[in-house]
Amino acid sequence: xxxxxxxxxxxxxxxxxxxxxxxxxxxxxxxxxxxxxxxxxxxxxxxxxxxxxxxxxxxxxxxxxxxxxxxxxxxxxxxxxxxxxxxxxxxxxxxxxxxxxxxxxxxxxxxxxxxxxxxxxxxxxxxxxxxxxxxxxxxxxxxxxxxxxxxxxxxxxxxxxxxxxxxxxxxxxxxxxxxxxxxxxxxxxxxxxxxxxxxxxxxxxxxxxxxxxxxxxxxxxxxxxxxxxxxxxxxxxxxxxxxxxxxxxxxxxxxxxxxxxxxxxxxxxxxxxxxxxxxxxxxxxxxxxxxxxxxxxxxxxxxxxxxxxxxxxxxxxxxxxxxxxxxxxxxxxxxxxxxxxxxxxxxxxxxxxx
Numbered sequence: 029x030x031x032x033x034x035x036x037x038x039x040x041x042x043x044x045x046x047x048x049x050x051x052x053x054x055x056x057x058x059x060x061x062x063x064x065x066x067x068x069x070x071x072x073x074x075x076x077x078x079x080x081x082x083x084x085x086x087x088x089x090x091x092x093x094x095x096x097x098x099x100x101x102x103x104x105x106x107x108x109x110x111x112x113x114x115x116x117x118x119x120x121x122x123x124x125x126x127x128x129x130x131x132x133x134x135x136x137x138x139x140x141x142x143x144x145x146x147x148x149x150x151x152x153x154x155x156x157x158x159x160x161x162x163x164x165x166x167x168x169x170x171x172x173x174x175x176x177x178x179x180x181x182x183x184x185x186x187x188x189x190x191x192x193x194x195x196x197x198x199x200x201x202x203x204x205x206x207x208x209x210x211x212x213x214x215x216x217x218x219x220x221x222x223x224x225x226x227x228x229x230x231x232x233x234x235x236x237x238x239x240x241x242x243x244x245x246x247x248x249x250x251x252x253x254x255x256x257x258x259x260x261x262x263x264x265x266x267x268x269x270x271x272x273x274x275x276x277x278x279x280x281x282x283x284x285x286x287x288x289x290x291x292x293x294x295x296x297x298x299x300x301x302x303x304x305x306x307x308x309x310x311x312x313x314x315x316x317x318x319x320x321x322x323x324x325x326x327x328x329x330x331x332x333x334x335x336x337x338x339x340x341x342x343x344x345x346x347x348x349x350x351x352x353x354x355x356x357x358x359x360x361x362x363x364x365x366x367x368x369x370x371x372x373x374x375x376x377x378x379x380x381x382x
């Protein structure tokens with residue numbers, strides 16, 4: 029009795045297995061997007077079945093953007109079609125009717141779609157990842173004759189890769205980098221320029237006023253890429269003991285960007301230090317105020333603070349007496365400075381710290 033039951037069960041299992049092998053899986057299959065649904069008595073591979081996917085621009089996808097996609101399976105000699113689709117990155121959503129979405133990364137049919145003139149199409153959404161350079165859509169498309177078994181059916185596979193869109197160029201950005209190598213007649217102006225994706229020419233404009241009046245190319249020029257590039261320009265033929273204004277100008281195909289106006293002062297042709305001239309400066313190190321006592325009275329006196337990188341700051345001075353002045357140094361950052369005094373036709377310098 030037991031032997032008969034076992035035999036009956038074996039026959040039943042065999043019939044079920046035979047049905048699964050020799051009949052078509054109309055409810056779709058998972059995990060076959062790269063291998064296809066052939067082998068083991070299942071469907072047959074055929075180049076007559078073609079697969080296409082539209083919705084991503086030719087220029088590529090943009091991180092985080094959602095696209096309306098259309099998957100198409102075509103075969104002019106078949107009646108219905110189904111598919112299995114998986115993605116390497118991003119997330120799918122808005123699955124169409126008679127399909128199943130698994131975890132946002134795999135989509136397959138649950139019921140075959142009747143073709144119209146040999147074409148079956150499904151629409152869904154895909155949201156691009158925030159990082160990465162490419163995404164691949166692996167697709168197995170099966171075109172069937174609808175006779176409930178695998179005979180005469182034709183599947184094909186496709187691996188469609190789409191690249192991230194190249195970053196669009198923007199106007200260049202500019203930052204000053206200070207002035208070095210200051211002499212009586214020369215100086216080197218430094219800066220940082222980001223080309224922001226388009227070849228960028230870099231020019232330094234300079235002169236005794238904000239009208240500038242003179243310009244020359246910086247090195248390197250042009251600048252390319254999307255990161256900051258150090259640039260510099262050696263200026264010659266300058267006048268001693270003179271304040272110069274300068275700004276960096278960067279030009280690419282998108283726009284022109286001007287850096288902020290800045291100044292530097294060339295060295296005087298004849299300078300007397302405070303000790304030699306009998307000028308007193310205290311306290312040193314300075315706090316919020318510093319007192320300067322000149323050896324003689326002058327009709328016109330001006331004061332400039334020059335930092336070690338060559339930048340110039342005019343400081344507010346209060347005349348206490350004919351030879352004594354009080355300077356407001358509260359706005360200075362901590363560091364070393366040269367105090368330059370213009371008194372009539374004479375120039376004096378002294379070193380102090382804050």
